[in-house]
Amino acid sequence: MPELKEGCVKPARGPILPAPPPLLAGATPPQEAPKMLARVGKEAIDFEATAFVEGVGFQPVKLSDYKGKWIVLCFYPGDFTFV
Amino acid sequence: MYDEFKALGVVVLSLSTDSRFIHKMWQEYELSKMVKGGVPFPMLSDGGGKIGAIYGVYDEAAGVDIRGRFIIDPDFVIRAMEVLTPEVGRNPKELIRQIKAFQHVVATGEVTPSGWEPGQVTLKPGPALVGRVWEVWKP
Numbered sequence: 001m002p003e004l005k006e007g008c009v010k011p012a013r014g015p016i017l018p019a020p021p022p023l024l025a026g027a028t029p030p031q032e033a034p035k036m037l038a039r040v041g042k043e044a045i046d047f048e049a050t051a052f053v054e055g056v057g058f059q060p061v062k063l064s065d066y067k068g069k070w071i072v073l074c075f076y077p078g079d080f081t082f083v
Numbered sequence: 084m085y086d087e088f089k090a091l092g093v094v095v096l097s098l099s100t101d102s103r104f105i106h107k108m109w110q111e112y113e114l115s116k117m118v119k120g121g122v123p124f125p126m127l128s129d130g131g132g133k134i135g136a137i138y139g140v141y142d143e144a145a146g147v148d149i150r151g152r153f154i155i156d157p158d159f160v161i162r163a164m165e166v167l168t169p170e171v172g173r174n175p176k177e178l179i180r181q182i183k184a185f186q187h188v189v190a191t192g193e194v195t196p197s198g199w200e201p202g203q204v205t206l207k208p209g210p211a212l213v214g215r216v217w218e219v220w221k222p
Contacts, residue, residue: 043160044160050128051103070186071154075138078147
C-alpha cells in the first residue's frame, strides 16, 4: 500500500466569510449561531475542510480551489449510511 | 456514474460531520466494496457542522448535515440546491440532467423548458417568444 499523506496537521478554517465590522470598545462579540447564507444565483460561500482523498491521504480542501469548474457539493448525514 | 460527472468536467465533493478518519475507514470497509477502487472524490469533514449551517443543511438537534446538494458554476455562483430530510436518497440522474441543462444554458444563452433532456427543443427568451411558447414547445 502506498504511503498516505497526513496533510491536515493544522485544523481547517471552516467557512471563510468576510471579516465582521470592528467592534466598539468594550462591546462583547455577538455569539450568534451561523445563519444560512447560500442562495441560488449568488456567489458560493468559500470554506476550507480537511478531507480524505483516496490514494492521497488527508489534505485540506478549499472550495475556491475549484473555481472555474462545475462543482457538485453533496452533504449527507453520516458515513456507513446510504448516500 | 462518476465517469459521467468526469465527462461533464464536474468536480464532486462530499461532506459530512464525520472526521477524516471515519471517512477513511468507511472507504476501506464499505465503499471500496461497492465502488471499484473506492470513491474517487475528496470526502470532506465538516466537524461541528459550521459549513453545513452556512449552506442551510445543518440539523442542530441531530448534530449532522442532512442531505443537501448544490451545483456551483465556473463563475462560483450557486445554480441549484436540493435539500432532503435523511430518509429519502437522491436521484443522481436528475442531478446530471440539471448539470447538462445549466451547461447548455451557459453555453448558448437559451433556456430549457420543464423536463428538458439534451437534444430536445430549447427556448430563446425574448419579446418574440411571448405568447408563442405553445407553438415551439409541445411536451
